[in-house]
Amino acid sequence: MSAVVVVGAGIVGSSVAYHLARRGVPVALLEQGPAPATGVTGDSFAWVRGSGGHWPGGAQDLHEYVLADYQRLVAELPHFTVRRTGSLSWAHTPSDNSRPGPGQFLIGPSDIAALEPNLRHPPDQAIHTPSDAGVDPTALTHALVAAAGAHGATVLHDTAATSLQVTNGRVEGVVTSTGLHAATTVVLTAGTNVPRLCEPLSADPAIAASPATLARVTAPPGLVKTIVASPYFEVREVREGDLLMVVPHVEGAAALERSAQDALQYMKATFQGSDQCRLLDYHTGRRPMPVHGPVIGYATDDRSVYVAVMHSAITLAPTVGRLIADELVTGRPASELQRCRPHADTASQRH
Structure with a gap:
C-alpha cells in the first residue's frame, strides 16, 4: 500500500509525485498510457509565462513563483533546461x-x-x-518521473484508473485496469477525466x-x-x-x-x-x-481524495507540485492555494 496514489503522469501528476517522493513519502504514480506525457501534456505549446497572460482565479496567486520554481528544477533535474527566449x-x-x-x-x-x-x-x-520561456513538456515530464523513481516512487504505465474504491464512505484506493491500488490519499491529476472519477463523491470540479x-x-x-x-x-x-x-x-x-x-x-x-x-x-x-481557474485541494472532508487540475498546467506545475507536496506532508494548508479550492466560493475566484 502506498501512502499516496497519484492518478495521471502528465506534467501535474509527475510534479506532484516527484515532490512527494523527494520528501520521502511512499507514492505510486499511475498512467493509462504507455509512457508519461502521452495525453494533453505532450500536446502542449508549453509557453511558460513569467509576466502578462491571463491568470484566472487562484492562478493570480501562483504566477509570481513560476520562474523561481522552474529555475529550481533546472538545478535539481539532470539534463533539464528551460529555453529563456522571451x-x-x-x-x-x-x-x-x-x-x-x-x-x-x-x-x-x-x-x-x-x-x-x-x-x-x-x-x-x-x-x-x-522573462517568458519555453520548455519541452515531454522531456520535462520524463525527467520528473525518472527523478521520482530515483527517490523511491513506484511508476506504473498502461494502468488506467476506472473508479475509486469506496468503503464505508471513505476512499481507500483506485480501481484500475491492473487491479486495486490502495492508498491513504488519492491525488487526481488526470485532467478531463477527473470529473468522471469524482462522480461517486458527489463532487463537481467544473472542468470543461x-x-x-x-x-x-x-x-x-x-x-x-x-x-x-x-x-x-x-x-x-x-x-x-x-x-x-x-x-x-x-x-x-x-x-x-x-x-x-x-x-x-x-x-x-x-x-x-x-x-x-x-x-x-x-x-x-x-x-x-476549469471554469473559474485552477482546482486544487481536497475533494472530500476526510481528506482521502485530492484534486489538481489547471490551465496552463505547464506553467504552473512546478509551483503546484511543490505546494501540494507540502500540504500533504505537513497537513498545513498553503495560503497560496486558498482561491483554488474545489469548494471555494466561485464568485471570489473570478476576481
Missing part, C-alpha cells in the same frame, strides 16, 4: 495591441528586428516579455474541455528566436530545427488539414529563410479548462 506578441494593427503589463515592454520595428532578425516585415510595434491543435514543423535552426504570437499563428523553437506552432482549431479532418497548411504558409510569409520549412504532423488535444 516572447514577442502583436495584433492585427498597432491600435489593437494591449497595453504592456509589469515586466513587459512596447517596442518598435528596430528592436523587434533585433530580437527576430528573420522577420520579413517587422510590425510597427509589439509587446516584448523578456477545450480543443487545441498544434503542428510540428521542420525548419532551419534558429529561424525563430523568441516565442512569436502573431495574429495568425504562434510559433517557437522547441529544439534546433524543430518548431512548434499553434494552429487555429476547426472541426473536420479536411478543414483542419487546410488550417494547418494555411498556418504554415502564414509562417513562411512572415519569416525569410523559411522556404525549406515542412509540416511534419499536427495533432488536436483536449485541454482541461
Whole structure:
C-alpha cells in the first residue's frame, strides 16, 4: 500500500509525485498510457509565462513563483533546461495591441528586428516579455518521473484508473485496469477525466474541455528566436530545427488539414529563410479548462481524495507540485492555494 496514489503522469501528476517522493513519502504514480506525457501534456505549446497572460482565479496567486520554481528544477533535474527566449506578441494593427503589463515592454520595428532578425516585415510595434520561456513538456515530464523513481516512487504505465474504491464512505484506493491500488490519499491529476472519477463523491470540479491543435514543423535552426504570437499563428523553437506552432482549431479532418497548411504558409510569409520549412504532423488535444481557474485541494472532508487540475498546467506545475507536496506532508494548508479550492466560493475566484 502506498501512502499516496497519484492518478495521471502528465506534467501535474509527475510534479506532484516527484515532490512527494523527494520528501520521502511512499507514492505510486499511475498512467493509462504507455509512457508519461502521452495525453494533453505532450500536446502542449508549453509557453511558460513569467509576466502578462491571463491568470484566472487562484492562478493570480501562483504566477509570481513560476520562474523561481522552474529555475529550481533546472538545478535539481539532470539534463533539464528551460529555453529563456522571451516572447514577442502583436495584433492585427498597432491600435489593437494591449497595453504592456509589469515586466513587459512596447517596442518598435528596430528592436523587434533585433530580437527576430528573420522577420520579413517587422510590425510597427509589439509587446516584448523578456522573462517568458519555453520548455519541452515531454522531456520535462520524463525527467520528473525518472527523478521520482530515483527517490523511491513506484511508476506504473498502461494502468488506467476506472473508479475509486469506496468503503464505508471513505476512499481507500483506485480501481484500475491492473487491479486495486490502495492508498491513504488519492491525488487526481488526470485532467478531463477527473470529473468522471469524482462522480461517486458527489463532487463537481467544473472542468470543461477545450480543443487545441498544434503542428510540428521542420525548419532551419534558429529561424525563430523568441516565442512569436502573431495574429495568425504562434510559433517557437522547441529544439534546433524543430518548431512548434499553434494552429487555429476547426472541426473536420479536411478543414483542419487546410488550417494547418494555411498556418504554415502564414509562417513562411512572415519569416525569410523559411522556404525549406515542412509540416511534419499536427495533432488536436483536449485541454482541461476549469471554469473559474485552477482546482486544487481536497475533494472530500476526510481528506482521502485530492484534486489538481489547471490551465496552463505547464506553467504552473512546478509551483503546484511543490505546494501540494507540502500540504500533504505537513497537513498545513498553503495560503497560496486558498482561491483554488474545489469548494471555494466561485464568485471570489473570478476576481
